[in-house]
Amino acid sequence: SQTIHQWPATLVQPVGSPLSLECTVEGTSNPNLYWYRQAAGRGLQLLFYSVGIGQISSEVPQNLSASRPQDRQFILSSKKLLLSDSGFYLCAWSWGGANTGELFFGEGSRLTVL
Amino acid sequence: GENVEQHPSTLSVQEGDSAVIKCTYSDSASNYFPWYKQELGKRPQLIIDIRSNVGEKKDQRIAVTLNKTAKHFSLHITETQPEDSAVYFCAVGYSTLTFGKGTMLLVSP
Numbered sequence: 001s002q003t004i005h006q007w008p009a010t011l012v013q014p015v016g017s018p019l020s021l022e023c024t025v026e027g028t029s030n031p032n033l034y035w036y037r038q039a040a041g042r043g044l045q046l047l048f049y050s051v052g053i054g055q056i057s058s059e060v061p062q063n064l065s066a067s068r069p070q071d072r073q074f075i076l077s078s079k080k081l082l083l084s085d086s087g088f089y090l091c092a093w094s095w096g097g098a099n100t101g102e103l104f105f106g107e108g109s110r111l112t113v114l
Numbered sequence: 115g116e117n118v119e120q121h122p123s124t125l126s127v128q129e130g131d132s133a134v135i136k137c138t139y140s141d142s143a144s145n146y147f148p149w150y151k152q153e154l155g156k157r158p159q160l161i162i163d164i165r166s167n168v169g170e171k172k173d174q175r176i177a178v179t180l181n182k183t184a185k186h187f188s189l190h191i192t193e194t195q196p197e198d199s200a201v202y203f204c205a206v207g208y209s210t211l212t213f214g215k216g217t218m219l220l221v222s223p
Contacts (some may be wrong), residue, residue, distance in 0.1 A: 036213075044205075102148065
């Protein structure tokens, strides 16, 4: 069966510090991978998605970046965090292919920027 | 890009009543319409989905109806129970999913 792991679960960071959130998927090959952010009252906002190693599509221009160094690894980064980066970050995967299907979410990372 | 509107933002019902949540979308190319349930502090999980070639789908107490012409779809929950209390999100997509802002459903015993 497939599983998705995301870490860290919680972190508190000062403004201007770097960020690295990591996500790995097990039990499948060549998944589509996604990073979503959930802010209170605003639903889930797609930040980045990837259909393969090194292929990253950005949906929202901001000071975040994503990388996919391996087939089942997806990393969300920032060089300098802003207060507005606070939120609940969710990694997700779906079966590969052009048409989207069910998203399987990780347990999320709650980021507080002070 | 796709624009998804979800209503209501909050819905309070008595146990045993029905609940209906509605979503509208803008991109006629979208062909996948899932609904997710998110309990407090947990990850969203799929509860039901529908493709554009189907008008209605039912799974026990939950059902989804789709009107592609009008670009709207709805989630119906019958015989609600306290454990149905959660935030429900609709989503729309073709290659990626765009989510609505969510509906907080409160079911009182």
